[in-house]
Amino acid sequence: RFSLYEDLTVNENIRFYGGIYGLSAREIKNKTNFYLKKLDLENSKDNILSSLPLGWKQKLAFSIAVMHEPKIVFLDEPTSGVDPITRRQFWDMIYEVANNGITIFITTHYMDEAEYCQRISIMVDGKIKALDTPKALKMKYNATSMEEVFLKIARINVKR
Incomplete structure (x- = not known):
């Protein structure tokens, strides 16, 4: 599973991890706005994470994992338990990130x-x-x- 805090809001999770990754306040603000819009979570930004469907959480967690543009990301069964549409959307996100130069290692059955x-x-x-x-x-x-x-x-x- 992805390691987001279920008792924080969507917005708080993005800001929290941005801080852990050492992003500046400006970068955190920009990334927060970017991901809220990209993931269509603008209306859910103040919702507690535990209230979101699994697929939304997984897409958010992946976005947060790459927000600091690491060279490599490891994903263990990233689409396990999600519906086919979310699964396809998740793979589109993986392709986009990989095309931007981040290496993605995936385990899957x-x-x-x-x-x-x-x-x-x-x-x-x-x-x-x-x-x-x-x-x-x-x-x-x-x-x-x-x-x-x-x-x-x-x-x-x-x-x-």
Whole structure:
């Protein structure tokens, strides 16, 4: 899960993390206004975070995690538990951030989501068994989807 404070408002969470990240008061104000507008949370800025739907919280948490423009962000199952529309919106956000130069590492059990990544590492029994682009992995394993690639790799390792 993302680490936001459920008992703070949307606005307070953005400002709090902006301060932790060492942003200036001006940067915090600008980023707060930017994210409230971008995430369509302007009317919810004074709502306690716990009152928001899970998908909104996850999009807000991701935005806060990148507001200080880190070089790398790790996301563990970032779309778990959200509806398909929010899931797609979240991936659009990931693409936007990645296109701005931030490296995103994602763990997921959703193999269809792995298709969205530029490079994939497949682990079986705690060991990396494949590392390449989705297209190259599908070609190598004569598969039409990443789920099929994973199943073939997992079966190969089960037989050994």
